[in-house]
Amino acid sequence: MERRKVDILCVQETRWKGSKARSIGAGFKLFYYGVDSKRNGVGVVLKEEFVRNVLEVKRVSDRVMSLKLEIEGVMLNVVSGYAPQVGCELEEKERFWSELDEVIESIPTGERVVIGADFNGHVGEGNTGDEEVMGKFGVKERNLEGQMVVDYAKRMDMAVVNTYFQKREEHRVTYKSGGRRTQVDYILCRRGNLKEISDCKVVVGESVTRQHRMVVCRMTLMVFKKKRSKIEIEKKTKWWKLKKEECCEEFRQKLRQALGGQVVLPDDWETTAEVIRETERKVLGVSSGFSIASCPERAQQMQFLL
Numbered sequence: 001m002e003r004r005k006v007d008i009l010c011v012q013e014t015r016w017k018g019s020k021a022r023s024i025g026a027g028f029k030l031f032y033y034g035v036d037s038k039r040n041g042v043g044v045v046l047k048e049e050f051v052r053n054v055l056e057v058k059r060v061s062d063r064v065m066s067l068k069l070e071i072e073g074v075m076l077n078v079v080s081g082y083a084p085q086v087g088c089e090l091e092e093k094e095r096f097w098s099e100l101d102e103v104i105e106s107i108p109t110g111e112r113v114v115i116g117a118d119f120n121g122h123v124g125e126g127n128t129g130d131e132e133v134m135g136k137f138g139v140k141e142r143n144l145e146g147q148m149v150v151d152y153a154k155r156m157d158m159a160v161v162n163t164y165f166q167k168r169e170e171h172r173v174t175y176k177s178g179g180r181r182t183q184v185d186y187i188l189c190r191r192g193n194l195k196e197i198s199d200c201k202v203v204v205g206e207s208v209t210r211q212h213r214m215v216v217c218r219m220t221l222m223v224f225k226k227k228r229s230k231i232e233i234e235k236k237t238k239w240w241k242l243k244k245e246e247c248c249e250e251f252r253q254k255l256r257q258a259l260g261g262q263v264v265l266p267d268d269w270e271t272t273a274e275v276i277r278e279t280e281r282k283v284l285g286v287s288s289g290f291s292i293a294s295c296p297e298r299a300q301q302m303q304f305l306l
Contacts, residue, residue: 064099
């Protein structure tokens with residue numbers, strides 16, 4: 001993560017038992033959940049600077065968990081998922097999709113969602129009939145588990161990000177074992193936020209595990225930071241100072257002096273008013289004549305890695 005300048009990392013099949021968060025060195029923190037040290041387990045690793053932005057952690061099961069972060073007013077939900085393998089019971093597969101449904105349905109529609117998951121399915125190459133949720137650049141043929149991914153994307157109005165970027169097959173294959181070369185790891189986001197994804201590809205040469213390969217997604221969050229600027233306004237007398245008795249007495253004395261010690265005001269009101277204004281400015285003072293206003297500017301760029 002440090003070498004690739006990755007901010008957020010979704011991990012699966014961690015096989016770490018427990019429900020904790022711990023620093024793992026190099027300025028990163030791992031949030032994880034697992035019930036068996038021999039199978040399953042999911043986690044999300046954050047760069048330390050984003051840890052303070054975490055609002056909520058949902059550990060649904062050892063196959064699904066999510067983090068909600070607030071970044072400059074933008075709500076970002078990161079979901080890590082690990083679908084059952086092809087040979088698992090249908091009941092276990094249905095439970096996984098039900099848990100993922102539960103997480104996504106609980107997120108307000110205005111918030112960003114990024115799912116980084118090992119779906120253990122092939123969505124396949126081409127997108128005939130599925131153009132609204134995926135691009136043409138999958139790998140080989142679709143299987144039943146891959147159809148579940150596509151159906152899920154349609155149901156939740158999401159997009160299979162990997163398939164929208166034309167890359168050499170070497171940069172689309174996420175799993176290699178012997179002669180097998182497949183695509184089973186995917187990143188999903190809301191269809192409406194797909195324009196914020198500038199790139200998604202498999203990183204070749206990072207041997208984190210022997211079979212699975214890393215999928216990197218670059219996402220630009222269009223966040224609005226408030227820029228403070230000064231606006232000139234009319235200067236105003238600080239009349240509130242007259243609430244203080246000593247200030248009030250000083251104003252009387254200075255005004256009498258300015259009027260030549262007269263008890264009765266002169267008939268020339270314009271002259272008298274100008275004397276009063278001049279005295280009040282000297283004794284009470286005036287405001288600076290500036291106000292602080294906020295103007296929006298953007299954006300912050302983040303990179304995600306599965």
